[in-house]
Amino acid sequence: MNAFFEAISERQEAVNSLLCVGLDPELQRLPDSYQLTDRPIWEFCKDVIEVTRDVVCCYKPQFAHFAAADALEDLKDIIALLKAEGLPVILDAKRGDVSSTSHYYAREAFDVYEADAVTVNPYLGGDSITPFLERENKGVILLCRTSNPGGSDVQNKMLAQGGELYEHIARLAAGD
16 A cells, blocks of 8 residues: 555544545635635635544645636645645646656646645546556546536446446556
């Protein structure tokens, strides 16, 4: 078991919880009290962490929410805060591209943002996820079936050899 999955297991046992808190801040939806601060996203996420840290096994900041709000420094600071408190971090970035670009996405997630794990879209094939998997002590969370209604347009398609596409992706990820 690698360091990320060991940390998640230890945290789950310590707090007796499987809860992962997503940090998906939408600036326009934050209460006015946060809007008036210099760093509304930072302040909001910091408060969410404060009131949830005793009952969660990890946090999952959503990259696009921070990027669209020009709050990538807030993202870095939030991840640093979580890591300083020993809380595992999954960067919800849903990365996946040709191998050379995925190499840079892996560097971004693990070296720039110092995430413990990252969500990856495997639908471009095995070479698109290899750069993430090369980080032996990091976690890689592969998308097999997403929760959005339109996901079934592709993910629930039946394959000629039987089963649905998302099931095939899960079997590949499991090494079957």
